[in-house]
Amino acid sequence: MKEKLEASDPTPASKTDASVTNSGVDVSRRTVLKSAAALAGVAGTQAITGFPLIWAQDIKNIELRHVGVSYSVVKAIGDQASKDLGFKVTMQNLDTSAAINRFVTQPNTVDIADVEGWQAKLATKRGVLQGIEVKKIKEFENILPIFTKGEFSGKVVSRQGISPYEAMYISKPDATELHEGVTPWATFLPQVYNADSMGYRPDLIKKEITEWKELINPAYKGKAAILDVPAIGIMDAALCFESAGEIKYGNKGNMTKSEIDFTINRLIELKKQGQFRATWTTFDQSVQLMAAGEVIIQSMWSPAVAAVRVKGMPCIYAPVNLKGGKEGYRGWCNGMALMKHLSGKKLDAAYEYLNWYLSGWQGGFVARYGYYSPVPSTAKKFLTANEWDYWYEGKPATAEILDPYGVPMEKPGAKRDGGSFIERVTNISCWNTLMDEAQYMNKRWNDFKAA
């Protein structure tokens, strides 16, 4: 749940238009349009995924609208897809709540909905999606089993909250209820994910932070901030209280009313004691709070921590590995869902797009700002060895690390917080969610806000 990633990216927005990626591809808008037209005739040979399905003259008139939050639906990715595929992909950004409202109330204005697990569950319930036929997805077998089977290297992945696996399957293409267990029909196709934790200022906090309870440590009174998106803010709070040993939740991602009450009452107490300097809702705000010295510890997203560092301020992404049944990251995963109205050639084009998406270019792109691809094997092909080692293996950089738009981010020798990709994802203890008691929780969260 991150809004406005691009807006706050240290890179000027215009860079998006003329980015210099590692492969040296110029994806300026004009070039894309031109090449889209030029490619239309020869798409079959140029496209990465091959193009046997659609006649060239038909596809150039196709436009796919991929709609979702800005950290997940990125213009540069759509431009590259248009270039590789020969039809037009338009990326449209909305914040999390505007997005789900649009998917549900105006489904025909969207072709590809970018949804999180909980949104996939909601959209499925509302009957605005159509099932994705798994066998048409070339890389499906290579998608990490975290998503497709709910396990990783033999270990079951946490089911607290709505895990991507839980929201992934339906029994038939037009089902409106999720199905437990693998089926040939998917609600959404995971495309980008990460594990959220806290960020802190190592120059002002002289110890290593590895536990959520530090966020509510009175030592940082008036210098802490928490995420103000109710559905996930409450989970960050829950991680804190569980970490401090105050409560043990049955399921942090689907609390009972009394668990919600306990959590909110404690938050109100903390607020009255002056623990929180502020709360934040957008990527931008979290970066500003930290960079302006307003807070020294807060729940935070990995690229936001990087953005603070780019501003020349030391900031560490706290590695909150699971210990003794506590701690752990809050995971999230965005995926692409097909809207119900897609059919015929447009549906074929949508499948082509999904296949392109998992074919690696996008994986390489998002890796450079700290997010992961569900198919690391293809993303690896689009990363240099140094980049792969830095972003995925957690090894020290051997050369300068550049962001997706070519701006230097880290110097040689720098090491990513939280260790390797595997270390992070295996320490996810809960997933972004929408609770059964969402209405009650929302009301209580407003109590916290108004207190």
Added chain:
Amino acid sequence: MTAGTTDTLSADGPSNRSSAEAASSKTTASSSGPSGGMAWLYVSPLVLVLVPFFIAPIFVVLVASFLEHDGFGGMLPHFTLANYAGVFSADLTWRLYLSTVKFAALTWAGTLVLGFWIAYFLVFHVRNQLLAIGLFLLCTVPFWTSNIIRMISWIPLLGKNGLVNSILLSTGVIHQPLEFLLFSDFAVVVAYVHQLTIFMIVPIFNAMSRIDKRTVEAALDAGASRLEIMRYIVVPLSKNGIALGSIFVLSIVMGDFFVVKVMSGGGSASIVSALFEDIAVLQYPPAAANAVILLIVVVTMIALILRTVDVRKEIAR
């Protein structure tokens, strides 16, 4: 005598036929005005805009507020009062209204004091009318940028390491940065006052510039003090402008949530911010019930203000 003073001279004279009068003439002259079909024809453009873009959406919200819902964005066509019962039975509602009304009142007071004195200065102290109009336009310069930018620009000023705190610290006035400056109710009110003072200045300026200056002179000649002139002439004759400005300011603050969200650092909530959170998780009927209640409250507030003045007469004058 300049044109400006001629206007104010003849309150009911024909020389002051503003364009606004055309609008009100329909009602003031209704007895002798067009009848039946013609009247409808006259208002049809307004009806054509208001019905689809204002009446219909409000009707939809009204209907939604009486529907049951499944908690996941689905609305069931069953009549229920549960949404209203939920809103009225929650302490939260009262606290939200209290906090919103508090912001509205403080903002109103701030904009009124500023707006009144700025308008007063422009009308009564700047002798050159051209200069007065020039200064008046100057007041609108900050409004050439967006609301959001004007609000956000307060953050680097008021922050812990912001300009205000740096100056106070370096001059030794304080030894700890003042935290109440930002992410507080104070910051919310500052941002509102900054954004909305113009809405007070304009109508008060308008009302004051219609005050016949000879009335003031006559009062002076009759031995009235400055205070008495203010009390018996300027304030009563600016009343309509104050009322209009108040309507703008109060209705904007009551319906806003973004300033509260950003400037309080998420530490305060307003009615609309709570409503927004409901919509974010597709709780449409409770949000609709909240919206209907807010609408009634704001309309009542405006009706009360309008009882104190005859705005129609003011515009037609």
